[in-house]
Amino acid sequence: xxxxxxxxxxxxxxxxxxxxxxxxxxxxxxxxxxxxxxxxxxxxxxxxxxxxxxxxxxxxxxxxxxxxxxxxxxxxxxxxxxxxxxxxxxxxxxxxxxxxxxxxxxxxxxxxxxxxxxxxxxxxxxxxxxxxxxxxxxxxxxxxxxxxxxxxxxxxxxxxxxxxxxxxxxxxxxxxxxxxxxxxxxxxxxxxxxxxxxxxxxxxxxxxxxxxxxxxxxxxxxxxxxxxxxxxxxxxxxxxxxxxxxxxxxxxxxxxxxxxxxxxxxxxxxxxxxxxxxxxxxxxxxxxxxxxxxxxxxxxxxxxxxxxxxxxxxxxxxxxxxxxxxxxxxxxxxxxxxxxxxxxxxxxxxxxxxxxxxxxxxxxxxxxxxxxxxxxxxxxxxxxxxxxxxxxxxxxxxxxxxxxxx
Amino acid sequence: xxxxxxxxxxxxxxxxxxxxxxxxxxxxxxxxxxxxxxxxxxxxxxxxxxxxxxxxxxxxxxxxxxxxxxxxxxxxxxxxxxxxxxxxxxxxxxxxxxxxxxxxxxxxxxxxxxxxxxxxxxxxxxxxxxxxxxxxxxxxxxxxxxxxxxxxxxxxxxxxxxxxxxxxxxxxxxxxxxxxxxxxxxxxxxxxxxxxxxxxxxxxxxxxxxxxxxxxxxxxxxxxxxxxxxxxxxxxxxxxxxxxxxxxxxxxxxxxxxxxxxxxxxxxxxxxxxxxxxxxxxxxxxxxxxxxxxxxxxxxxxxxxxxxxxxxxxxxxxxxxxxxxxxxx
Numbered sequence: 136x137x138x139x140x141x142x143x144x145x146x147x148x149x150x151x152x153x154x155x156x157x158x159x160x161x162x163x164x165x166x167x168x169x170x171x172x173x174x175x176x177x178x179x180x181x182x183x184x185x186x187x188x189x190x191x192x193x194x195x196x197x198x199x200x201x202x203x204x205x206x207x208x209x210x211x212x213x214x215x216x217x218x219x220x221x222x223x224x225x226x227x228x229x230x231x232x233x234x235x236x237x238x239x240x241x242x243x244x245x246x247x248x249x250x251x252x253x254x255x256x257x258x259x260x261x262x263x264x265x266x267x268x269x270x271x272x273x274x275x276x277x278x279x280x281x282x283x284x285x286x287x288x289x290x291x292x293x294x295x296x297x298x299x300x301x302x303x304x305x306x307x308x309x310x311x312x313x314x315x316x317x318x319x320x321x322x323x324x325x326x327x328x329x330x331x332x333x334x335x336x337x338x339x340x341x342x343x344x345x346x347x348x349x350x351x352x353x354x355x356x357x358x359x360x361x362x363x364x365x366x367x368x369x370x371x372x373x374x375x376x377x378x379x380x381x382x383x384x385x386x387x388x389x390x391x392x393x394x395x396x397x398x399x400x401x402x403x404x405x406x407x408x409x410x411x412x413x414x415x416x417x418x419x420x421x422x423x424x425x426x427x428x429x430x431x432x433x434x435x436x437x438x439x440x441x442x443x444x445x446x447x448x449x450x451x452x453x454x455x456x457x458x459x460x461x462x463x464x465x466x467x468x469x470x471x472x473x474x475x476x477x478x479x480x481x482x483x484x485x486x487x488x489x490x491x492x493x494x495x496x497x498x499x500x501x502x503x504x505x506x507x508x509x510x511x512x513x514x515x516x517x518x519x520x521x522x523x524x525x526x527x528x529x530x531x532x533x534x535x536x537x538x539x540x541x
Numbered sequence: 542x543x544x545x546x547x548x549x550x551x552x553x554x555x556x557x558x559x560x561x562x563x564x565x566x567x568x569x570x571x572x573x574x575x576x577x578x579x580x581x582x583x584x585x586x587x588x589x590x591x592x593x594x595x596x597x598x599x600x601x602x603x604x605x606x607x608x609x610x611x612x613x614x615x616x617x618x619x620x621x622x623x624x625x626x627x628x629x630x631x632x633x634x635x636x637x638x639x640x641x642x643x644x645x646x647x648x649x650x651x652x653x654x655x656x657x658x659x660x661x662x663x664x665x666x667x668x669x670x671x672x673x674x675x676x677x678x679x680x681x682x683x684x685x686x687x688x689x690x691x692x693x694x695x696x697x698x699x700x701x702x703x704x705x706x707x708x709x710x711x712x713x714x715x716x717x718x719x720x721x722x723x724x725x726x727x728x729x730x731x732x733x734x735x736x737x738x739x740x741x742x743x744x745x746x747x748x749x750x751x752x753x754x755x756x757x758x759x760x761x762x763x764x765x766x767x768x769x770x771x772x773x774x775x776x777x778x779x780x781x782x783x784x785x786x787x788x789x790x791x792x793x794x795x796x797x798x799x800x801x802x803x804x805x806x807x808x809x810x811x812x813x814x815x816x817x818x819x820x821x822x823x824x825x826x827x828x829x830x831x832x833x834x835x836x837x838x839x840x841x842x843x844x845x846x847x848x849x850x851x852x853x854x855x856x857x858x859x860x861x862x863x864x865x866x867x868x869x870x
Contacts, residue, residue, distance in 0.1 A: 235794060236792060237785035237791070238785060245605065246834055246838075250593075265701075368790050368791075
């Protein structure tokens with residue numbers, strides 16, 4: 136009993152200490168309007184130390200979610216980020232989300248702040264988990280700059296308000312998801328499909344809704360019918376689930392001649408292909424999908440896959456450029472940036488080979504190109520120049536720049 | 542009779558006298574091994590992180606992240622003491638949060654009631670199955686887990702996340718968490734250590750046949766333990782909604798495993814009985830979260846962190862179990 140009481144008292148004391156000392160440490164947010172970041176001197180992160188490298192770039196710490204196992208989307212994305220951080224004198228700090236849930240993401244972001252990160256760049260986790268407001272609150276309280284990727288926010292929705300009202304929000308990058316799904320659906324229409332099934336995100340997030348809009352437009356343009364759709368995350372988050380979904384589609388809709396995978400393809404595509412091959416239907420059912428996949432080249436070569444759109448692996452890089460300029464006291468813009476970047480379309484085996492050679496490398500933008508986007512290194516570089524870089528991103532752009540370097 | 546000591550009592554006294562001081566020290570160390578491990582881990586990580594672990598933000602973060610696991614541990618305590626476990630907790634929390642969030646869109650008081658009552662209702666069903674169907678407890682937990690998980694998607698109404706009102710999320714604060722934890726701790730200490738029900742739970746864990754023979758209504762006690770677990774799931778679901786501002790199919794993911802891990806790290810014995818104590822929930826949750834936070838702050842590679850945590854967990858659990866058996870009473 137004595138031990139228990141001692142434990143209880145110790146716990147109450149620690150709680151009380153934490154409650155008394157917490158919450159008021161972060162400085163008044165300074166916003167990102169041109170001055171050196173200054174809100175990180177409390178427990179939420181230190182001011183970039185001021186130690187500069189040979190390019191005059193200040194050292195600072197960037198938090199990101201741990202990429203986990205390599206996949207065709209996150210692999211090149213993180214490789215590019217690691218290369219760029221090295222060039223920009225940025226320490227990249229990974230945190231694991233222990234659970235793929237809102238709680239898990241919140242805990243991971245708390246841990247980034249606790250590790251004194253000066254800035255945080257997140258993918259679409261906050262959007263998917265519905266915690267954009269919570270992220271804004273945590274970062275504002277701690278005085279940590281933050282950006283999102285793969286996240287479209289639009290005026291009128293809660294996420295837009297959360298970002299715009301956050302003093303420390305820097306940017307979000309996103310892609311035209313109506314276009315990506317429309318490209319996939321139209322390709323099926325051009326291949327002569329009339330009866331489609333769809334695998335996609337659970338409704339309710341902006342990305343999924345836009346992709347549905349793109350599919351719908353394609354269905355109307357080519358007078359195709361959507362027979363069925365599957366959005367259950369318990370199925371769409373594994374390869375086995377992909378096979379189960381496809382087996383069900385084949386059994387229930389023998390007239391099906393096309394499948395559009397508008398989301399979760401990195402998980403389901405292998406299962407879908409396995410089901411098609413098992414049922415010997417790879418020539419009868421055409422498949423297109425969004426988000427690159429590690430086996431896309433071989434699937435495109437064998438003909439089991441007819442087109443894939445993805446390559447959206449540089450949005451975080453653009454956010455890093457914005458944040459790095461801000462940390463160095465030379466912000467490219469006074470505004471909170473909402474940047475639309477491009478997809479890469481692979482409609483043939485040859486396209487896939489080009490991507491493998493030039494895009495799937497981790498240095499879509501080299502250290503030299505990265506440094507040239509820093510105003511401290513290249514005072515002539517502007518926000519408009521960055522937008523031009525974003526706009527130019529395509530398979531041709533990647534090849535042209537790589538060949539110029541060679 | 543008076544002044545005379547009975548033979549068994551005399552033997553017991555003799556046996557107690559025979560415990561040497563060294564053994565007494567050993568007993569103290571063995572009994573408090575999880576707490577000692579926690580202190581060592583905190584000290585070690587405090588040193589290697591140059592004190593960063595003890596910054597007010599990180600202390601607050603650790604307490605914040607421990608909070609729900611401690612509550613979950615308190616709720617499971619009565620079931621754990623019986624040697625039982627509820628593998629459907631995560632799914633139960635998810636369902637309660639989803640249903641609650643949908644009703645919260647209409648009415649906050651009604652939404653709160655639905656969240657708590659839904660999870661409690663699952664607890665009642667689980668308790669009745671546990672008490673009367675006589676199937677292994679982990680099988681029924683897995684079954685209920687599958688059943689509820691299958692329902693989560695339709696219950697979401699096809700939505701990825703269901704946001705809850707800012708009025709509710711504004712309730713989140715360290716102070717609220719402290720108050721809830723202290724109140725829950727007081728209730729659990731009283732109920733577990735000083736009531737007939739608490740003793741009965743431990744008695745069932747020590748030996749169900751003996752418990753039946755000593756007149757304990759085992760079915761009632763088993764059902765009650767599951768109802769308490771269900772009620773806890775409801776409270777955790779509500780607090781999760783307040784913390785995250787939304788519900789989804791992943792709400793509560795892995796909660797049962799983390800609570801189970803916390804209890805075992807805290808020194809709880811999986812077979813139940815007197816080896817399950819209130820402090821297990823606190824020490825275990827603290828160990829789990831301090832390790833997660835501290836290894837990251839130390840700058841350890843995230844892949845290696847997982848390996849280190851796994852090795853430490855196994856070592857701690859094996860050591861606790863071995864040392865428990867060496868305690869001389």
